[in-house]
Amino acid sequence: MTTRYAALLRGINVGGAKKVPMAELRALMEGLGHDAVGTYLQSGQAVFGADHGDEESLAAELRDAIDKHFGFGVDVIVRDHAYLKAIADACPFPAADLEAKQLHVTYYSAPVDADRFAGIDQDAFRPEEFRLGDRALYLYAPNGLGRSKLAEALSRPRVTKGLIATTRNWNTVVKLVELTGA
Template sequence: MTTRYAALLRGINVGGAKKVPMAALRTLLEDLGHDAVGTYLQSGQAVFGSDRGDEESLAAAVRDAIEERFGFAVDVIVRDHAYLRAVAETCPFPAADLEARQLHVTYFSAPVTAERFAEIDQAAFRPEEFRLGDRALYLYAPDGLGRSKLAGALARPRLNKGVVATTRNWNTVVKLVELTGA
């Protein structure tokens, strides 16, 4: 049975570095044997169907193929439709009442605990706030990610040590659920 997945690539096509054309990414995924391949935007989202492997092995295969084909390393997280849908459905913030630029999800390659972020005094960042989910962090930033002081604090390397983390705005979160549900 074919499962639909999204591959989330971290840090590509930003500021002219690590260029991965979406057409080339689609070809790469097809060459790996995946079907119904598509991409969304230029910032590193691809969707595909596969009947073999699991999220971790699929992510490793995509990561290795990108490095071989393009000559640089890219962190990759692969998540299936059921997980992506659950992340959207369990959002602790009122997503329907917010602008997409105000709500973001950081996907992690492995589970993270509240203890990892214990040094962050959330009250000092109000009205911004974050909440943890299943291998995800939800960030409410009323003035957008670019102006968020809390986002900067959450991105500190020591807080993300040992995990890959990549952030998407709410529009992308919802679109990936839609694209993997087909």
């Protein structure tokens, strides 16, 4: 049985570095035996069907193929449709009332617990705030991610040590649910 997944590539096509043309990425993934491969935007989202492997092995397979094909490493997180939908459904913020630039989800490669974030005084960053989810963090940044001081604090090495972390705005979160649900 084929499962639908999204691959989240971290740090590609940003500022002229790590160029990954989406057509080449789709062809590469098809060459790995995945079906119904598609991409969303130029910033590192691909959707596909696979009837083998799990999230971790699929991420490792794609990471290795990208390194071999493009000649540079890229962090990859793979999540299935059920997980992506559960993350969208569990949003602790009123997503329907917010602009997409105000709400973000950071996906992590492994579970995170509150201890990682103990040194961050949320009150010091108000009205920005975050909540933890299942291998994810929801961030409300009313002035956008680029201006968010809380996002900066959340991305410090002491918080993300040992993890792959990649952030998507709410429009992308919702679109990935849609694209993997087909």
